[in-house]
Amino acid sequence: MRWLHKLSMQLRMLFFRGKEDARLNDELRFHLEQQIAENIAAGMSAEDARHAALRLFGNPTALRDQTRETWNWNWLEQLWRDIRYGARTLARTPGFSIIAIVVMALGIGANVALMTVVRSVLLKPLPFKDTDRLVRLYEADSHGAFQDNVVAGGTFAAWKTQARSFDDMAITQRIDYNLSGAGGQLPELADAYTASWNLLPLLGVQPAVGRNFMSSDDRPNAAAVVMLSWGLWKRRYGGDRGIVGKSILLDARPYTVIGILPAWFTYPDAKVQLWTALYHEKPPWLMQLYVAHNFDVVARLKPGVSIQQATAELSAIQAQIRRQFPDGPVNDAANIRPMLEAEVLSVKTGLYVVFAATGCLLLIACLNVANLLVARSAARRRETAIRSALGGSRARLIRERLIESLILSFAGGAIGLFFASLILHWLVSARDDIPRADAIHIDGVVLLFTLGIMLACGFFAGLIPAMSSNDRQILKTLHESSRSFSGGRGSTRLRQLLLALEVGLTVMLLIGAGLLLKSYRQLRSVDLGCATSHVLTMDINLPKVEYDTAAKRVSFFEQLQERVRQLPGVLGAGLSTVLPGKGRMRDDVFTIPEHPPLPRGQVLDASTRFVDPGYFQAMQIPLLQGRLLRPDERYARALSVVVSESLAREYFPGENPIGKHIVPELGEGNPSYAIVGVVGDTLEDLSMPAFQTIYYPLYVGTERSAMLAVRTANDPTAIAIPVQKVIAGLDRNLPVANVLTMDQIIGQSTVNESFDTKLLLAFAVLSLVLAAVGLFGVLSYIVAQRTTEIGVRIALGAQRKQVLKLMLLDGLRPAIAGLVIGVAASVGASRLLESLLFGTHPFDPIVFIAVCGILLVIAALACAMPAWKASRVDPMQALRTE
Amino acid sequence: MGKPSDLVQGTLDLLILKTLSLEAKHGWAIAKRIQQVSGDVLQVQQGSLYPALHRLEQQGWIKARWAESETGRQAKFYSLTAAGRKQLEAETANWNRLSEAINIVVQEA
Numbered sequence: 001m002r003w004l005h006k007l008s009m010q011l012r013m014l015f016f017r018g019k020e021d022a023r024l025n026d027e028l029r030f031h032l033e034q035q036i037a038e039n040i041a042a043g044m045s046a047e048d049a050r051h052a053a054l055r056l057f058g059n060p061t062a063l064r065d066q067t068r069e070t071w072n073w074n075w076l077e078q079l080w081r082d083i084r085y086g087a088r089t090l091a092r093t094p095g096f097s098i099i100a101i102v103v104m105a106l107g108i109g110a111n112v113a114l115m116t117v118v119r120s121v122l123l124k125p126l127p128f129k130d131t132d133r134l135v136r137l138y139e140a141d142s143h144g145a146f147q148d149n150v151v152a153g154g155t156f157a158a159w160k161t162q163a164r165s166f167d168d169m170a171i172t173q174r175i176d177y178n179l180s181g182a183g184g185q186l187p188e189l190a191d192a193y194t195a196s197w198n199l200l201p202l203l204g205v206q207p208a209v210g211r212n213f214m215s216s217d218d219r220p221n222a223a224a225v226v227m228l229s230w231g232l233w234k235r236r237y238g239g240d241r242g243i244v245g246k247s248i249l250l251d252a253r254p255y256t257v258i259g260i261l262p263a264w265f266t267y268p269d270a271k272v273q274l275w276t277a278l279y280h281e282k283p284p285w286l287m288q289l290y291v292a293h294n295f296d297v298v299a300r301l302k303p304g305v306s307i308q309q310a311t312a313e314l315s316a317i318q319a320q321i322r323r324q325f326p327d328g329p330v331n332d333a334a335n336i337r338p339m340l341e342a343e344v345l346s347v348k349t350g351l352y353v354v355f356a357a358t359g360c361l362l363l364i365a366c367l368n369v370a371n372l373l374v375a376r377s378a379a380r381r382r383e384t385a386i387r388s389a390l391g392g393s394r395a396r397l398i399r400e401r402l403i404e405s406l407i408l409s410f411a412g413g414a415i416g417l418f419f420a421s422l423i424l425h426w427l428v429s430a431r432d433d434i435p436r437a438d439a440i441h442i443d444g445v446v447l448l449f450t451l452g453i454m455l456a457c458g459f460f461a462g463l464i465p466a467m468s469s470n471d472r473q474i475l476k477t478l479h480e481s482s483r484s485f486s487g488g489r490g491s492t493r494l495r496q497l498l499l500a501l502e503v504g505l506t507v508m509l510l511i512g513a514g515l516l517l518k519s520y521r522q523l524r525s526v527d528l529g530c531a532t533s534h535v536l537t538m539d540i541n542l543p544k545v546e547y548d549t550a551a552k553r554v555s556f557f558e559q560l561q562e563r564v565r566q567l568p569g570v571l572g573a574g575l576s577t578v579l580p581g582k583g584r585m586r587d588d589v590f591t592i593p594e595h596p597p598l599p600r601g602q603v604l605d606a607s608t609r610f611v612d613p614g615y616f617q618a619m620q621i622p623l624l625q626g627r628l629l630r631p632d633e634r635y636a637r638a639l640s641v642v643v644s645e646s647l648a649r650e651y652f653p654g655e656n657p658i659g660k661h662i663v664p665e666l667g668e669g670n671p672s673y674a675i676v677g678v679v680g681d682t683l684e685d686l687s688m689p690a691f692q693t694i695y696y697p698l699y700v701g702t703e704r705s706a707m708l709a710v711r712t713a714n715d716p717t718a719i720a721i722p723v724q725k726v727i728a729g730l731d732r733n734l735p736v737a738n739v740l741t742m743d744q745i746i747g748q749s750t751v752n753e754s755f756d757t758k759l760l761l762a763f764a765v766l767s768l769v770l771a772a773v774g775l776f777g778v779l780s781y782i783v784a785q786r787t788t789e790i791g792v793r794i795a796l797g798a799q800r801k802q803v804l805k806l807m808l809l810d811g812l813r814p815a816i817a818g819l820v821i822g823v824a825a826s827v828g829a830s831r832l833l834e835s836l837l838f839g840t841h842p843f844d845p846i847v848f849i850a851v852c853g854i855l856l857v858i859a860a861l862a863c864a865m866p867a868w869k870a871s872r873v874d875p876m877q878a879l880r881t882e
Numbered sequence: 883m884g885k886p887s888d889l890v891q892g893t894l895d896l897l898i899l900k901t902l903s904l905e906a907k908h909g910w911a912i913a914k915r916i917q918q919v920s921g922d923v924l925q926v927q928q929g930s931l932y933p934a935l936h937r938l939e940q941q942g943w944i945k946a947r948w949a950e951s952e953t954g955r956q957a958k959f960y961s962l963t964a965a966g967r968k969q970l971e972a973e974t975a976n977w978n979r980l981s982e983a984i985n986i987v988v989q990e991a
Contacts, residue, residue, distance in 0.1 A: 058929030070937040
C-alpha cells in the first residue's frame, strides 16, 4: 500500500509541480501569518511582529528550496535548469559553439553512417529462418593453396548422398537469360539464378504468388518453369497475377511462370530477376563431373552439428573422391563458411578499415572539442574561482561543464544523424555492388548506438577540461587572472597533450590513406596488355534455339565484325568470349602430347578464350612469335591455337612452342590443336599476375556468347548507337548488355579499392584540418596568455627573430610529439591493412616520409600566424594593456 | 528562559510523528505544540519543520489535506497514516533504548 501511496505522490510531484509550488508558498505564508498574529497579540507593532516572525522562521526562500529538495524529481528540475544555463552560456559564444557542434556532427555522422553499413551488411542476420545453421560449402585444397573453390556437379551429388551433417543441401549458379518480349516489349538480358528445387524451401522462402519449385520441375525432361523476382514482376508485367501459369521466352524457349518471389527476397542481391530449376537447365553429364567447378552450394546444418564437425565429414568424403579420381583438377578437401560471412567476404576488411578510420576521426573530433573546452575553461578561470569562493561546490561546477559539452555533443549528434542519412543515401546509390546494399537502413539499434556515441563524446570532451580546472587554489587563480602573467601552465600542458594525441591519430589516418592511395595508383597504372583507351565493349548472347548450328553462329559473328569494322571512326573490331579485365570466367585442363605424361594427380591448366582472327589486331595485343589465327580456319578445320607468352614460358621452357600441340579436356572428342603463334600477356584481373591463356578460334562455332570490342579514333561511346544498329540489322530480337568502355571495366574492377581509398583520404584530410585548427588555437592561446611576458622580453632587448623561434617551437613541440606517436602506431596498424594493399609495402617509406613532410608543413603553417603575431608585439602596448 | 536546546539529530521526525498521533495539525500548530509540551525546552527551528514534513509526506508516513483553520483560513493539515503509526512505534522503541543507554552511561560515570 505504501508503495502505491509513494507512486501517486511521485506522479503528483511530477505532473502538478506548479500547483504544489503554490501550495508550499501558501503553507509557509500561513505559518508566518500565524506567528505575526501571535506577536501582535503579545503587544508588538505590526512592523516588529513581522521582523520577529521572520527571525524565528529563517530565510523563507532558502527554506522553500530545502523543502522542495525533499520532493522527488527535484533532480529533473535542476537538470533542466542546468541545461538552460548551459545553452545560454553557449549561445553567448556562437563562434565557439558552432565550430564545436560542426566538428562533433562530422565525427558522429561518419560513424553512424559506417556503423549502419557495418551492421546492415556484416552483422545483421540474413532474412531467412534459423540463419545460424545456414552455410556455404566450398571445395578446398588440403595443402591450403585455396579454400573457397566453387563446387563441381558430381562433387555436389556425392556430398548430398553421403554427408550426414546437413538437413539439406542445394546447388545454384548465376546465369543470364535473353528475356524476350511477347507483346513488342524490348528484349533484355536478365540476371538470373538457376538452383536446385530445394534451395528456396531450404532458406525458408515462400512465394508471394503461385508455388515454389518442386522436385518434379528439377529434371532434364521436365517442363520448363521459371519464378520471377518481385521487381521484375512489377516492372515488366505490371504486377499482374495473371502472369502465373503463362509462358515467357527465355533464350527464345518458352518457360511457364509458376510463382512470384516476395518483395523482401533479394538474395543474393537485388539485381537477380529470374530463378530457374538447375537440373532442368544443365546437361546431366555436366552434373556428374568432378572437374568442372561451376556451382555455389548452400546447406543447412543439422541442429547441434558444428561447422568443424561438418567440415571434417565433408573433407573425408572429398578425399575419398580424390582417391577415386587421382587425375584432373579434382580437389581433396572441403571448406565451410557461415552463409553470411561467405556473402560479404569481398567487402569485409575494407569496411572494417573504413570503420576504424571513422572511429579515429571521432576521437580526433572529441579531442578537438575537449581542447576548445579547455581553452574556454581557462578563459573562465576567474568566473570559476569567484563561484568557488562564494561556495559553489566542485561537483556542481563539473556538472555544469559536463552539461555544456553534452549539449554540444547532442546538437552535433542530431546534425550528424542527418549527415549520416545523406551519406547512406549516396552510398547505396554509388555502391550497389556491395552485397546486401538494399538492406542498409538506420534502425533502432543504430539510433541507440548514436545515443551512446553522443553520451560518450559528451563525457569524454567534457570531463577532461572539467577535471583539469583545479578550484583548490582559488586565491592563486584570482591573483593570476587579475594580472595576466603567463600562468595556467597546467591547462596549457593538458592542451598540448591532447594536441599531440590528435596529431598522432591524424598521422595514422594519413599514413593509412597514403598507403591505400599508392596501392590504388599502382593498381590503376597496371598495364592490362592491350588497348584500353578508346575501346567500347558489349556482351552478345545468341539464343540457343535460333542459332542451333555452328554455321549460323559463325556467320553472325563474322558479319558482325565485318560490318562494325566498316563504320566510320572504327579502327578495329574483335570478338572474344572473355575480354581482359573481366576476370577468369573459364579455364580448362589440357595435355601436351609432345611431352612425357605427367605424374598422376598433376594437371596443366590454362584460361580458355575463343577469339575471332581480327581480335589481336583490334585490341593491339602484340604477336611475339609465329602467326595469328586465319579466317579460313573454321569448323572442323579450326585446329590452330594461339597461346599467351606466360603459357609459352611456363609450359615450354627453353623450347619452341610453335608446332607443338594442345589437347584440351573439353568433355567429348578432345581434338588436338596445333600452336601457331605466341602473343603478349593480358591480365584477367588488375590485382593478379598474368595467367597462361589459350586462344581457340571462335570460328570453330561452338560458342554462343561473346564480347565485342571496338577500338575507335575518337570518343568510343559515340559509336555505341551505330554498333547497336548494326546488331539490330543482323537480328532484330538480339539484346546487347554491358555496353562499357574498357576504362569503365577497369573502373568497375577497382571500385572497391577506389571507394576505400577515397573515403579514407577524405577522413585523413578532414582530420588534418582539425589538427591544424587545434594547433592554431593552442598557439594563439599561448601567445595571448604570454603577451605581457613577450612585451617584457622585447622591452629588455630580445630580438623579434628569437621570439618568433620561441613561439614556433612551442607550437611545433606537440606536433612533433604527435608525429612520433602516430608513426609508431602506424607501424602496428598498417599490418592490418596489408591484405588490402597491392604492390605496396605496409611500411612504404615514400608514404611515411610524405606524410611526415605534409604534417610538418601544415603544423608550421598553423603555428606561423600566431608566432608572427607574437614577434610583432609592441612592448609598450603589451605592458599597458594590463 | 534559557537558550532553547538544539534538537538531537534525527529526533525531529519522532517528535512530529508523536505530535500528530493524537490529531491532525498544521505546521504552525505542530511547532507550537512541541514547544509547549516540552516546556519551552525544545524549540523547533520553525523553518526546518517544513523540509521534515515534506520528507515524511514523500515517505508515506504522514498525509496532508487542506482544510479551514481556527482562524478561518485554508491551511495544510497533516495526519498520521497507518505506515506512519508503525514508524512511530519503531522510532519510539528505538528512542527509549537509546535514552536508557545514555542514562546508564551518564549515571555510571
